[in-house]
Amino acid sequence: IKRVISISNQKGGVGKTTTAVNLGASLASKGKRVLVIDLDPQANASSGFGVYRENISEGIYQVIIGQTPIQQVIQQTGVPGLFLAPATSDLTGAEIELVNTMARELRLRSAIEPVRDQFDFVFIDCPPSLGLLTVNSLTAADAVLIPLQCEYYALEGLGQLIHTIELVKSSLNPGLEVLGIVLTMFDGRNSLAHQVEDEVREHFCHKVFKTVIPRNVRLSEAPSHGLPALLYDVASRGCQGYLAMAEELLTESTAP
Amino acid sequence: IKRVISISNQKGGVGKTTTAVNLGASLASKGKRVLVIDLDPQANASSGFGVYRENISEGIYQVIIGQTPIQQVIQQTGVPGLFLAPATSDLTGAEIELVNTMARELRLRSAIEPVRDQFDFVFIDCPPSLGLLTVNSLTAADAVLIPLQCEYYALEGLGQLIHTIELVKSSLNPGLEVLGIVLTMFDGRNSLAHQVEDEVREHFCHKVFKTVIPRNVRLSEAPSHGLPALLYDVASRGCQGYLAMAEELLTESTAP
Numbered sequence A, B: 001i002k003r004v005i006s007i008s009n010q011k012g013g014v015g016k017t018t019t020a021v022n023l024g025a026s027l028a029s030k031g032k033r034v035l036v037i038d039l040d041p042q043a044n045a046s047s048g049f050g051v052y053r054e055n056i057s058e059g060i061y062q063v064i065i066g067q068t069p070i071q072q073v074i075q076q077t078g079v080p081g082l083f084l085a086p087a088t089s090d091l092t093g094a095e096i097e098l099v100n101t102m103a104r105e106l107r108l109r110s111a112i113e114p115v116r117d118q119f120d121f122v123f124i125d126c127p128p129s130l131g132l133l134t135v136n137s138l139t140a141a142d143a144v145l146i147p148l149q150c151e152y153y154a155l156e157g158l159g160q161l162i163h164t165i166e167l168v169k170s171s172l173n174p175g176l177e178v179l180g181i182v183l184t185m186f187d188g189r190n191s192l193a194h195q196v197e198d199e200v201r202e203h204f205c206h207k208v209f210k211t212v213i214p215r216n217v218r219l220s221e222a223p224s225h226g227l228p229a230l231l232y233d234v235a236s237r238g239c240q241g242y243l244a245m246a247e248e249l250l251t252e253s254t255a256p
């Protein structure tokens, strides 16, 4: 089954971090061992678990530049079986610093190698860009999960993202596949949301998760408590959406 | 009055493009001459005016690398008095390409110089990052307008943004100021939105626009028609929000 999954979309605010945190937590609650890597200088996935970059001295930046082995920065979260490799603020300069280094696109892939087999799933939360951090993630991954907000600008950007995935696949990571597209922040009262859903399902067919994540304020409240929705409000529609998505992922990936 | 305004926030999906397009259109409807520069490789501000990057051969990328003068890429939009310098897809590579060039942070500033006085306002729509494109925008600008979604992750990122603005101010653009913070996608039914508003107004006081832009689906539908809300649905709460913001900007900036 696909083990290392890059959660990518250069469009901002489409639910990449919310998906990394809550899909990770949902899979852990089903007995899987999961690692979330925060590759975004905003460090939102880290604070989504109550880990604040001011309080950590070493994170994924030190790992990528080869200073620290990844095992040294991996920490437990509040969810059993769910681990985090946090981001520190020096990650902001990483894209510029990496430009003139050797094997700049392969750094994350080799850094993850020693721990890859210790987890059932490794999720990499990407920043909203197609720069060197996202390329590192796509090169390290077995598959890409694309969160997609049901809005016009988000749909428009899909072509450029697919193009970048294909570029990475042909030049850096031949095994890279699209795991799927998950529709996020879905508000059934808006006709635009239905139009986008119809268009995406028609165009990408079985690559679109059946589970649709609804717009649900509990998902946006949870990070202010440093908790995934599973620990903040397990009965909420948002949390239930990610639990259903985890179920779908497990059923699909065991499917022949 | 502040003429060149960078619309920046590294947090994704907070309403940067929607603000550039609709504040620009609102000011033009009040008789101002406005230029919107699309500095985001996603080219959303361009398509928000019905200009698609497949159809243009030269845009802001050619201007930044010094190949084409900005006058040559500026085009009319459907709103009288509102002009656009569009983005093309080669802008995606600009951040990496600029890293080793001379005066890499000053390129946009010198490119805008010949046309700066021809407009009452120049808005620069930034990508969701603090990389070289955003730094170019902050270096070219007289002031920064910060759209802020009333959510936890968006609030968390404000410190890093203010820090970057101060860095640019001290090393590249001493005249740079914060024009203000505008609260976007405000949903009065959510207590989280009110909490964020209270915190921001307490912390940043008069720097926060009195006008709050409500969450309004008409704002997200308009770009799928290639139109600003002014031409799509002028009576909508979203459009009225940006018209009120334009009024506030004009009144404030003429204030002594």
Ligand SMILES: Nc1ncnc2c1ncn2[C@@H]1O[C@H](COP(=O)(O)OP(=O)(O)OP(=O)(O)O)[C@@H](O)[C@H]1O
Pocket (backbone or CB within 6 Å): A011, A012, A013, A014, A015, A016, A017, A018, A019, A040, A044, A126, A127, A128, A184, A185, A186, A213, A214, A215, A216, A217, A219, A220, A221, A223, A238, B010, B011, B012, B013, B128, B151, B152, B153, B154
């Ligand atoms: N299903 C949902 N319902 C309601 N709010 C949501 C949902 N998913 C995400 N959010 C909120 O929407 C905002 C954007 O989500 P998130 O930060 O996860 O997106 P992102 O793609 O990671 O953003 P960025 O591009 O900045 O990294 C956040 O404030 C988050 O709390």
Ligand SMILES: Nc1ncnc2c1ncn2[C@@H]1O[C@H](COP(=O)(O)OP(=O)(O)OP(=O)(O)O)[C@@H](O)[C@H]1O
Pocket (backbone or CB within 6 Å): A010, A011, A012, A013, A128, A151, A152, A153, A154, B011, B012, B013, B014, B015, B016, B017, B018, B019, B040, B044, B126, B127, B128, B184, B185, B186, B213, B214, B215, B216, B217, B218, B219, B220, B221, B223, B238
């Ligand atoms: N006030 C609003 N009400 C409803 N929808 C909105 C509002 N403002 C923006 N949107 C929608 O929310 C999404 C994010 O807005 P927008 O693209 O303008 O943000 P952005 O900060 O420019 O994003 P990026 O970081 O990707 O550049 C878009 O689909 C837009 O149509």
Ligand SMILES: [Mg+2]
Pocket (backbone or CB within 6 Å): A016, A017, A018, A040, A044, A125, A126, A127
């Ligand atoms: Mg994120």
Ligand SMILES: [Mg+2]
Pocket (backbone or CB within 6 Å): B016, B017, B018, B040, B044, B125, B126, B127
């Ligand atoms: Mg934008």
